[in-house]
Amino acid sequence: MRGEDASQAMxxxxxxxxxxxxxxxxxxxAAMDRLGFARASPYQGAPALxxxxxxxxxxxxxAGLAGMVAAYELRAAGYQVQVLEYNARPxxxxxxxxxxxxxxxxxxxxxxxxxxxxxYINPGPWRIPYHHRGLLDYCKKLDIPLExxxxxxYNAYLHSAKAFxxxxxxxxxxxxxxxxxxxxxxxxxxxxxKLDAQVTQEDQAVxxxxxRQWGALNENYAYAADPRTSNRxxxxxxxxxxxxxxxxxxxxxxxxxxxxxxxxxxxxxxxxYEFQTTLFQPVGGMGRIGEAFGRQLDGxxxxxxxxxxxxxxxxxxxxxxxxxxxAGDTQTAHADWCICTIPLSILSQIPINVSAPMAAAIGAVxxxxxxxxxxxxxxxxxxxxxxxxxxxxxxxxxxxxxSYPSCDFNxxxxxxxxxxxxxxxxxxxxxxxxxxxxxRRAVEYGxxxxxxxxxxxxxxxxxxxxxxxxxxxCFATWTDELRAQHYDNLCRIDGRIALAGxxxxxxxxxxxxxxxxALDAVTRLHQRVMAGGTA
Amino acid sequence: MKRLLFIPLLWLAGASFAAAQSSDHALYTYxxxxxxxxxxxxxxxxxxxHMPDAKGxxxxxxxxxxxxxxxxxxxxxxxxxxxxxxxxxxxxxxxxPDRKNFFKxxxxxxxxxxxxxxxxxxxxxxxxxxxxTAADVAAMHPHTMVAGHP
Numbered sequence: 001m002r003g004e005d006a007s008q009a010m011x012x013x014x015x016x017x018x019x020x021x022x023x024x025x026x027x028x029x030a031a032m033d034r035l036g037f038a039r040a041s042p043y044q045g046a047p048a049l050x051x052x053x054x055x056x057x058x059x060x061x062x063a064g065l066a067g068m069v070a071a072y073e074l075r076a077a078g079y080q081v082q083v084l085e086y087n088a089r090p091x092x093x094x095x096x097x098x099x100x101x102x103x104x105x106x107x108x109x110x111x112x113x114x115x116x117x118x119x120y121i122n123p124g125p126w127r128i129p130y131h132h133r134g135l136l137d138y139c140k141k142l143d144i145p146l147e148x149x150x151x152x153x154y155n156a157y158l159h160s161a162k163a164f165x166x167x168x169x170x171x172x173x174x175x176x177x178x179x180x181x182x183x184x185x186x187x188x189x190x191x192x193x194k195l196d197a198q199v200t201q202e203d204q205a206v207x208x209x210x211x212r213q214w215g216a217l218n219e220n221y222a223y224a225a226d227p228r229t230s231n232r233x234x235x236x237x238x239x240x241x242x243x244x245x246x247x248x249x250x251x252x253x254x255x256x257x258x259x260x261x262x263x264x265x266x267x268x269x270x271x272x273y274e275f276q277t278t279l280f281q282p283v284g285g286m287g288r289i290g291e292a293f294g295r296q297l298d299g300x301x302x303x304x305x306x307x308x309x310x311x312x313x314x315x316x317x318x319x320x321x322x323x324x325x326x327a328g329d330t331q332t333a334h335a336d337w338c339i340c341t342i343p344l345s346i347l348s349q350i351p352i353n354v355s356a357p358m359a360a361a362i363g364a365v366x367x368x369x370x371x372x373x374x375x376x377x378x379x380x381x382x383x384x385x386x387x388x389x390x391x392x393x394x395x396x397x398x399x400x401x402x403s404y405p406s407c408d409f410n411x412x413x414x415x416x417x418x419x420x421x422x423x424x425x426x427x428x429x430x431x432x433x434x435x436x437x438x439x440r441r442a443v444e445y446g447x448x449x450x451x452x453x454x455x456x457x458x459x460x461x462x463x464x465x466x467x468x469x470x471x472x473x474c475f476a477t478w479t480d481e482l483r484a485q486h487y488d489n490l491c492r493i494d495g496r497i498a499l500a501g502x503x504x505x506x507x508x509x510x511x512x513x514x515x516x517x518a519l520d521a522v523t524r525l526h527q528r529v530m531a532g533g534t535a
Numbered sequence: 536m537k538r539l540l541f542i543p544l545l546w547l548a549g550a551s552f553a554a555a556q557s558s559d560h561a562l563y564t565y566x567x568x569x570x571x572x573x574x575x576x577x578x579x580x581x582x583x584x585h586m587p588d589a590k591g592x593x594x595x596x597x598x599x600x601x602x603x604x605x606x607x608x609x610x611x612x613x614x615x616x617x618x619x620x621x622x623x624x625x626x627x628x629x630x631x632p633d634r635k636n637f638f639k640x641x642x643x644x645x646x647x648x649x650x651x652x653x654x655x656x657x658x659x660x661x662x663x664x665x666x667x668t669a670a671d672v673a674a675m676h677p678h679t680m681v682a683g684h685p
Contacts, residue, residue, distance in 0.1 A: 106584075106592035106593075106594050108592075344622075348622040348623065349597060366624060366625040398562050425639070428580045428641060429563065429580070429583075431584070432581075432582045432587075441559060466583050466584050470595050472594065477636070479635075480635070
């Protein structure tokens, strides 16, 4: 629609209305889709493949979300499906660590998760945006209960060790003050005639009205302490009931202090498409999705299978693998076709006879470092002491993020929060530490924001994705240049082999990328089979 | 611990550190990392994948050992891998920031890359007598190769 002239848009709209009148909603949607409207998501609904030739088979490598979506749909289409998975569990990066779980990372560092029953951490993906329709659809099909994931919490903190004496500031105060001061500045500019060249008098009158509302300005278009601003940024003493209930207004921070604190840089995360309300999480942990898929595909997944070679020829695909627990005897699996979802970090090390352009693509994409630390505390002090229910505190300390659980609100007893979520150089450095040092440091840094940490901390787990034996990294870090050179070559079916996974998507690190890439790959593969059946 | 060696360096590096609260060394920032020497870089970054003893590790895929690895015979090869990355390993070459990424790339100077190459090639049981200089690394950048001068 952008850049289109109004008369043409009207014509199209009129056309759509007529189609809608004569043919009903589905036809109208299809027409809108062809005309480029209504493209909310690359997900167009499950493909409903059918009619696979009798006896035709597909071997799927990897039982993460991409592999299991592929297996689910291809089985439904009538293919004989088997899946090889390195881990002892389904899910891949869709994974929840709970009390009693043991995790051994590369280098042999083993952690025994000590969380109380019912408490968990998601080392990988942990939130589902409302527009990730493919993943949401599978959650519905697999009967996985969802609950809201709180992204923005106005009562959580923005924190800088270098601002306000290291004292964390409430999100709502920084938000109100940053916005209020900007509104006041713009109102002044308008009143002084400095916008006259750009904005008509009529529009400036409306602008002033809107600035007063947007910034909580007073009748003189000033941002100052009064009930209006307290209603945004919070009170020194909250209104209550009874004799001593009169509220006390709070004093806004100075513009200079807000700007120089850099805390404004934490205000907009929740305005990005990926983090806009509403987000979800599966009740009981993100790993519930992988676990449910695993049950659906019971008997089809061979666990502990470490793929060592992938070979295709005129007759089919042969994959060599060995037992991941004790190297030795090589076994082989055969099929007519192969969907390979092995992360490029690992696939780039496995002999595979694909075209030179696909091989180059497989070897071209670096994997990001990321570390998450889950911490269990004796009590939910963030709720009890600080009235923080879910949401995220951002800090310039290396831990970057503290996220409070979006479940079990207002309960007594222990709680687990995400005590660190690191990227970049901080993640490299945390990866280089033994797990117990990552946890110790997460507690230490976090105690600068929540002094209760030192008293209440019980135990933790730390997952550094570069040390995850089944991925060797967090996600594929594409650049524009890499995509231009390699992305299409990576996604194109090569003979009998198609690749899928978040690395074969424009949604890096998101589960929806894995889901939609798998659906795209199986659809194209099925079309190829139905069109002729040979590679 | 070798790691303790670079605490004094960190204090010299300046005021941008969060106050140290314990005996742990402070972490590098994107600014201070460029004051780290080869020893410190290995223990802050490289050992995450190549392991503290430089022996690498193996799961569904592997991280190569930097100890007893014949490929280390060429310091240029090692420098090229650090400069430009290889397969899943990220590049550490100094370059304009990619603003589309939500995290910053970590970059090392040519002198640091030379220093970490020399450190690894003279530790972990490696006893290579030759070394590489910052100028050697600088000459490996594509633009300097095209321009013909460092």
